[in-house]
Amino acid sequence: MGNVIFTTDDLQVQCPECKGKGEVNHDGTTTSCEKCEAKGVILTGLGQTLLHFVKSHLKIET
């Protein structure tokens, strides 16, 4: 591991449904991707842990 603690890839994975675009195309109609709720990525456990930690300490409203 060396000094690299983690990378973006450790925090999130590209949505396989929309390939990261956040929207899907069915028969010419584009809709927002329901699988990832239009985020284009899915958080990993580490990503969720970090997000939760930051949120709880910054007191961000969700």
Add this chain to the structure above:
Amino acid sequence: MSNNEGYPMQTEFFVIKAKENGVSVIGMTRGESTRFHHSEKLDKGEVMIAQFTEHTSAVKIRGKAIIQTRHGIIDTTEE
């Protein structure tokens, strides 16, 4: 959520061993809509042991991996 009440230790689990870097394991929500709510990235040789829970009713695995369930062993590289 209490793991001890609804999902005791004997709940079904499965094992995933990555055969390459960047294998992704994506948990899908239980309920009417199946969203992807959780992902994990496994590097070569890494093993994940997971359960189906009240939140996760399906799992999608991408990449070269060996998956062991009580129904047997699946190698994703096999045609």
